[in-house]
Amino acid sequence: MLIREATEKDWPAIWPFFRAIVAAGETFTYPMDLGHDQGQGWWLIEEPGRTVVAVDEAGAVLGTAKMNTNHMGNGSHIASASYMVAPEHSGRGVGRALCEYTVDWARTAGYRAMQFNAVVETNTHAVRLYRSLGFEVIGTLPEGFHHPSEGYVGLHIMYKRL
Numbered sequence: 001m002l003i004r005e006a007t008e009k010d011w012p013a014i015w016p017f018f019r020a021i022v023a024a025g026e027t028f029t030y031p032m033d034l035g036h037d038q039g040q041g042w043w044l045i046e047e048p049g050r051t052v053v054a055v056d057e058a059g060a061v062l063g064t065a066k067m068n069t070n071h072m073g074n075g076s077h078i079a080s081a082s083y084m085v086a087p088e089h090s091g092r093g094v095g096r097a098l099c100e101y102t103v104d105w106a107r108t109a110g111y112r113a114m115q116f117n118a119v120v121e122t123n124t125h126a127v128r129l130y131r132s133l134g135f136e137v138i139g140t141l142p143e144g145f146h147h148p149s150e151g152y153v154g155l156h157i158m159y160k161r162l
Helices: 008-024 036-043 094-108 124-132
Strands: 002-005 050-055 061-069 078-085 113-120 136-147 151-161
Touching: 002 094, 008 036, 008 050, 008 061, 008 078, 050 094, 061 094, 078 094, 094 113, 094 124, 113 124, 113 136, 124 136, 124 151
Parallel strands: 078 113
Antiparallel strands: 002 050, 050 061, 061 078, 113 151, 136 151
């Protein structure tokens, strides 16, 4: 697996799984009917942020991550990131590789910490992965997310000092 900078040419490969993940409404706080162009604008971000794709030997996109400054001004020393893995490639280490990549990016860029603002507590795979990489839950917004089948569930704020 190779992780490289994403380009607009990658969007047609990202869009199908991006759309399916967002439309499922289980893990992201994006509008479930988010359109193609708006989704592209939200995901393929410009510097100082960065969007990457994980690709296999044939160049097929397995997953993607975007990393950015979490806050502006006096809070701009904290990074954040978001991840999506194509469901057919789940469980193969793509998410872990992308998460490790973003942590390294943030550390190299001089950020002091990473914070995830809205990790859905029922997204147990993500919570377990982030904890295994040293993130901790520093707070939970009770009923902060309306899950389509679980009802109102908490949103974790997760943090890792770099």
